[in-house]
Amino acid sequence: MVVLSHGFGCDQNMWRHIVPELSRTNRIVLFDHVGSGRSDPAAWDESRYASLDGYADDVLQLLDGLNLQAVTFVGHSVSAMIGVLAANRNPSLFSALVLVTPSPCYLDNGMYHGGFTRDDIDELLASLDSNYLGWSATMAPVIMGNADRPELGDELTNSFCRTDPAMAAIFARATFLSDNRADLAEVSVPTLILQCTHDAIAPPEVGAYVHERIRDSQLVTLPATGHCPQLSAPEATASAIGRFLARST
Amino acid sequence: MNSKPVRMNSKPVRQQTADTPFAAILEDNIDDLYDNAPCGNLSTLLDGTVAKINATLLQWLGYTRDEVVGIRRFADLLTVGGKLYHETHYAPLLALQGEIAGIALELRAKDGSRLPVLVSSTVKTGGDGEPQLIRTVVFDARDRRAYELELLRARQAAEQDRERLQNLVSALQASLLPHSLPTPPAMTTAAHYHMASPDQVGGDFYDLYPLDGDRWGFFLGDVCGKGVEAAAVTALARYTLRAASVYDADPVAVISNLNTVLYQEYRTSGHRYCTVVFGVLSSPAADGTRTAHIAGGGHPAALLTRSDGGTSYQDTTTGPIVGILPAAAFTATSLTLHPGDTLLLYSDGIIEARSGGPETMFGQDALREAVSTAATANAPGVIAALISVLADLGDSVDDDVALMALGVSGVQQP
Numbered sequence: 001m002v003v004l005s006h007g008f009g010c011d012q013n014m015w016r017h018i019v020p021e022l023s024r025t026n027r028i029v030l031f032d033h034v035g036s037g038r039s040d041p042a043a044w045d046e047s048r049y050a051s052l053d054g055y056a057d058d059v060l061q062l063l064d065g066l067n068l069q070a071v072t073f074v075g076h077s078v079s080a081m082i083g084v085l086a087a088n089r090n091p092s093l094f095s096a097l098v099l100v101t102p103s104p105c106y107l108d109n110g111m112y113h114g115g116f117t118r119d120d121i122d123e124l125l126a127s128l129d130s131n132y133l134g135w136s137a138t139m140a141p142v143i144m145g146n147a148d149r150p151e152l153g154d155e156l157t158n159s160f161c162r163t164d165p166a167m168a169a170i171f172a173r174a175t176f177l178s179d180n181r182a183d184l185a186e187v188s189v190p191t192l193i194l195q196c197t198h199d200a201i202a203p204p205e206v207g208a209y210v211h212e213r214i215r216d217s218q219l220v221t222l223p224a225t226g227h228c229p230q231l232s233a234p235e236a237t238a239s240a241i242g243r244f245l246a247r248s249t
Numbered sequence: 250m251n252s253k254p255v256r257m258n259s260k261p262v263r264q265q266t267a268d269t270p271f272a273a274i275l276e277d278n279i280d281d282l283y284d285n286a287p288c289g290n291l292s293t294l295l296d297g298t299v300a301k302i303n304a305t306l307l308q309w310l311g312y313t314r315d316e317v318v319g320i321r322r323f324a325d326l327l328t329v330g331g332k333l334y335h336e337t338h339y340a341p342l343l344a345l346q347g348e349i350a351g352i353a354l355e356l357r358a359k360d361g362s363r364l365p366v367l368v369s370s371t372v373k374t375g376g377d378g379e380p381q382l383i384r385t386v387v388f389d390a391r392d393r394r395a396y397e398l399e400l401l402r403a404r405q406a407a408e409q410d411r412e413r414l415q416n417l418v419s420a421l422q423a424s425l426l427p428h429s430l431p432t433p434p435a436m437t438t439a440a441h442y443h444m445a446s447p448d449q450v451g452g453d454f455y456d457l458y459p460l461d462g463d464r465w466g467f468f469l470g471d472v473c474g475k476g477v478e479a480a481a482v483t484a485l486a487r488y489t490l491r492a493a494s495v496y497d498a499d500p501v502a503v504i505s506n507l508n509t510v511l512y513q514e515y516r517t518s519g520h521r522y523c524t525v526v527f528g529v530l531s532s533p534a535a536d537g538t539r540t541a542h543i544a545g546g547g548h549p550a551a552l553l554t555r556s557d558g559g560t561s562y563q564d565t566t567t568g569p570i571v572g573i574l575p576a577a578a579f580t581a582t583s584l585t586l587h588p589g590d591t592l593l594l595y596s597d598g599i600i601e602a603r604s605g606g607p608e609t610m611f612g613q614d615a616l617r618e619a620v621s622t623a624a625t626a627n628a629p630g631v632i633a634a635l636i637s638v639l640a641d642l643g644d645s646v647d648d649d650v651a652l653m654a655l656g657v658s659g660v661q662q663p
Binding site: 014077117123125128129131231 | 295296297322324328329330331332333334335336337338340341342344345352353354355394397401
């Protein structure tokens with residue numbers, strides 16, 4: 001059983017290029033985090049989703065609700081840390097973790113180089129503010145509340161990754177201002193770390209840091225650039241996950 | 250061939266002969282159009298490495314061609330925040346859709362200065378459908394961004410104004426209601442006011458106050474309409490009822506007095522009529538029983554829950570709507586409230602809620618059902634049950650709702 005968890009900025013569409021390959025040998029669970037994609041806007045709670053713990057709680061609720069066990073949790077970007085938090089809270093549900101371009105801390109902190117400063121994150125928030133990306137206040141309830149009728153949203157420009165900008169800003173803060181470095185040492189399940197050769201958000205040193213802190217982990221560097229290898233190099237990403245699954249389950 | 254850019258404002262436009270426009274078009278060759286277009290043109294490899302860039306964009310950035318081509322990625326030309334946005338939104342969407350348009354980003358020039366731009370990209374595919382490269386156009390958006398900042402400021406100002414208005418409305422609404430409802434000896438009391446809109450003060454009102462000895466005056470009413478003018482009439486109605494009952498607490502006298510006062514304003518633009526139930530609770534008898542002497546004008550019937558559980562509407566509408574007839578005739582009625590009985594006064598907002606779509610109202614039967622099945626039959630219990638009914642009705646309650654319950658507990662409270 002493989003649960004695919006998208007990161008900040010998009011929704012479960014992020015996985016569409018590798019789902020066909022992975023689903024040949026595995027059952028797949030796809031979902032949108034609350035506040036992203038076609039999640040129910042009524043489920044949004046500003047304080048719950050202001051920290052990654054709220055998202056990790058949701059993952060555990062999801063596993064519980066679907067009665068899933070022995071799960072391989074594949075988390076991209078911030079969802080890698082969401083998976084770490086969930087697996088640390090209830091390791092018995094997880095058989096393995098796959099962390100795709102993870103970073104336990106995006107901000108520079110003493111000797112640790114996350115790559116960003118507080119000002120950089122504020123700049124990102126300003127970018128979010130000036131780009132509603134196809135979101136409009138009048139259409140949002142229609143789009144987000146009708147998972148079974150996606151055609152309702154088709155008249156908007158971007159059909160993927162629509163997000164209410166107010167929710168996106170809170171997810172962005174939860175993502176880029178969190179520091180989960182201490183949680184890495186607690187991970188007790190076999191873990192695969194996937195990183196790219198060039199990634200402006202999670203550079204190779206950060207991937208190496210994660211590898212060093214998680215005891216039972218292996219690090220694979222994909223011949224890919226950018227932060228989303230499942231889009232830029234889907235075959236390599238799917239086969240690295242497939243090899244890991246074949247060995248760990 | 251002239252390779253210098255043609256600048257619109259550099260020379261006055263000359264009178265042209267018939268063949269000069271054609272000559273000028275011939276002169277505008279494709280290479281020159283690419284290089285000196287009034288927008289930045291950029292082609293990158295799939296990993297973002299710049300493969301081709303035009304003179305316009307290089308000039309905006311302050312870089313030479315050699316400093317960019319084959320060395321920098323498109324994201325490297327952005328501010329750090331823009332780069333984060335590019336990696337988390339722009340690049341994934343471009344990969345998923347094959348195109349993306351009109352995204353606001355900021356370029357970071359060689360000298361550190363920033364240039365707001367609007368960016369669009371398409372993925373160029375080869376004959377086999379495989380992506381080959383990314384074509385990007387970049388528009389100078391300084392004016393556009395300044396305009397958007399104005400819009401943003403206007404929106405923030407509007408939000409602040411709305412917040413001030415809502416504070417004002419809730420303060421005004423609160424001033425029309427008692428700060429807290431008193432509890433006469435051996436009684437339970439509770440009230441609730443539901444505002445249909447935070448932007449508009451409603452016209453419902455209620456009160457419960459001591460008269461003399463252990464007699465108490467109470468009323469609940471509804472001025473027609475909403476807004477400041479209705480609120481002014483609501484204040485007038487509330488103080489008229491209270492003042493009149495001090496001189497003569499006879500319900501017919503009190504409600505007739507209100508009718509006269511409201512009718513005097515009949516020909517003015519601020520005229521409003523109202524519906525109201527006014528009553529006086531007698532001092533309790535030895536067994537705790539109280540009598541309510543009531544007069545009502547045009548207001549929905551009060552609902553009485555007996556200690557044995559029976560719940561029924563009482564004939565408390567003893568006259569016409571208050572303020573529309575010069576000499577309205579009101580009569581009085583009496584209800585005996587035994588220990589364990591609870592009297593509910595309410596405004597029509599709750600029974601007229603469109604609970605079953607636009608055609609179906611919540612209605613008096615559903616209200617009686619909700620009250621008779623309340624977990625606790627005393628005043629706080631009845632109001633709590635109705636607060637949860639209002640929550641379930643949600644947006645279908647499109648008018649304000651006032652609720653007041655008076656229960657005789659029969660046990661002398663310390």
